[in-house]
Structure formats: structure tokens, C-alpha cells
Amino acid sequence: MFKVKAKRALLTATAIVLTGLLSTTTYLWLKKDKLIPDNAQTQADELRWDDLIPDNFQPSENPLLSLSREERDKLFNGSEESIQKLAAIEEQLNYSPVVPELNGKRVKIPGYIVPLEFDEQTELTEFLLVPYFGACIHTPPPPANQIVFARSKTSLQIDSKYDPVWVVGTMRTQT
Known part of the structure; x- marks a missing residue:
């Protein structure tokens, strides 16, 4: 109360x-x-x-779910490219109009x-x-x-x- x-x-x-x-x-x-x-x-x-x-909003599917184990490992290797890709994925998943x-x-x-x-x-x-x-x-x-x-x-x-x-x-x- x-x-x-x-x-x-x-x-x-x-x-x-x-x-x-x-x-x-x-x-x-x-x-x-x-x-x-x-x-x-x-x-x-x-x-x-x-x-x-x-x-009309349809949330994005999690792109990480469709990646192979190799692709996920590469995505999380800490390189500049992987950091940029992860940031783009995070932005896509967090989009809430x-x-x-x-x-x-x-x-x-x-x-x-x-x-x-x-x-x-x-x-x-x-x-x-x-x-x-x-x-x-x-x-x-x-x-x-x-x-x-x-x-x-x-x-x-x-x-x-x-x-x-x-x-x-x-x-x-x-x-």
C-alpha cells in the first residue's frame, strides 16, 4: 500500500x-x-x-541467434570491426519508437x-x-x-x- x-x-x-x-x-x-x-x-x-x-512496429529479431558459433566468436573477438558490428546490433535491438x-x-x-x-x-x-x-x-x-x-x-x-x-x-x- x-x-x-x-x-x-x-x-x-x-x-x-x-x-x-x-x-x-x-x-x-x-x-x-x-x-x-x-x-x-x-x-x-x-x-x-x-x-x-x-x-505498425515489428521488433527486430535478434541477429545473434542466426549466427554460427564461428561467426559469434569472431563478433566477440574485441577487434574494432566487431565492436562496431556489436554497436549496430545493439542499436537495432534497442530501437523502440x-x-x-x-x-x-x-x-x-x-x-x-x-x-x-x-x-x-x-x-x-x-x-x-x-x-x-x-x-x-x-x-x-x-x-x-x-x-x-x-x-x-x-x-x-x-x-x-x-x-x-x-x-x-x-x-x-x-x-
């Missing part, structure tokens, strides 16, 4: 989805997974995490907190909002367009990072 210092407070935060830099000024309502009716929240379009991925139509839209999206900046592990000012529990900590991170960076203007008091929260705000996209 997440607690907010001020009773029934709506907290302001700034969020940026990493790579593709999807940014938003947001309001956080931290009360388990319930959305308490509020004028600011009811005027926002509810998003699912899939809504942050362009409809954003949905430009979300720019300027008022949205709300649920997710789980991954604390970044916190005081004694109870008050946080920066966190990642991710689509599933344990992302970036216990499991591999989701694609970059599925990670929201949030910075709160005031400290958020948390008792548990296991409960989902809602982030509400105006989405800004950049590529």
Missing part, C-alpha cells in the same frame, strides 16, 4: 519514457490500484502499455514503481513506472518505450513497491 503524506493528496511529477523520450507532466494518485474519482483523472484517456507502441499521436494528450496509465531516488527507502522523489512488477530489478527491462521516468516535486511516502499506481498527465513525445 502506498501512502501519501498529505491525506488524499494528488502529487505532481514529471515523467519521461526513456528512448523516444515520451514526457509528461503528471499527477500521481497513490492509493493501491483503485482510481478514486477525481475531475483531473476522469478527463484523461486511459492507456494500456501496448498503446505506447506504434501499431513512440506513438507521436500521444503528444499533447491527457492520459492515465497504471504501472509499478521502480524507485530511483529515495530517502531511507521510504520516501522517493524519482522512479520508473513500468508495466509489470519486478521489471528492471528482478527481470529484464521492458522495451524503452515501455519505461516511464517520473520525478516528483514532493517526496512520496511508500510502504510497499508491490502495489500498482496510476500516473495521470499530459503526454509529450520526442524522437
Whole structure:
């Protein structure tokens, strides 16, 4: 359960989805997974995490899977050529475009907190909002367009990072 210092407070935060830099000024309502009716929240379009991925986007297949053992060994031999090839492969695998139509839209999206900046592990000012529990900590991170960076203007008091929260705000996209 997440607690907010001020009773029934709506907290302001700034969020940026990493790579593709999807940014938003947001309001956080931290009360388990319930959305308490509020004028600011009811005027926002509810998003699912899939809504942050362009409809026509097809992630690249991992090119390392099709290489022979010899080709993989050559790719990881530390030469300048192999370093450049690995960088190109990494860029290809990390490509996560954003949905430009979300720019300027008022949205709300649920997710789980991954604390970044916190005081004694109870008050946080920066966190990642991710689509599933344990992302970036216990499991591999989701694609970059599925990670929201949030910075709160005031400290958020948390008792548990296991409960989902809602982030509400105006989405800004950049590529």
C-alpha cells in the first residue's frame, strides 16, 4: 500500500519514457490500484502499455541467434570491426519508437514503481513506472518505450513497491 503524506493528496511529477523520450507532466494518485474519482483523472484517456507502441512496429529479431558459433566468436573477438558490428546490433535491438499521436494528450496509465531516488527507502522523489512488477530489478527491462521516468516535486511516502499506481498527465513525445 502506498501512502501519501498529505491525506488524499494528488502529487505532481514529471515523467519521461526513456528512448523516444515520451514526457509528461503528471499527477500521481497513490492509493493501491483503485482510481478514486477525481475531475483531473476522469478527463484523461486511459492507456494500456501496448498503446505506447506504434501499431505498425515489428521488433527486430535478434541477429545473434542466426549466427554460427564461428561467426559469434569472431563478433566477440574485441577487434574494432566487431565492436562496431556489436554497436549496430545493439542499436537495432534497442530501437523502440513512440506513438507521436500521444503528444499533447491527457492520459492515465497504471504501472509499478521502480524507485530511483529515495530517502531511507521510504520516501522517493524519482522512479520508473513500468508495466509489470519486478521489471528492471528482478527481470529484464521492458522495451524503452515501455519505461516511464517520473520525478516528483514532493517526496512520496511508500510502504510497499508491490502495489500498482496510476500516473495521470499530459503526454509529450520526442524522437
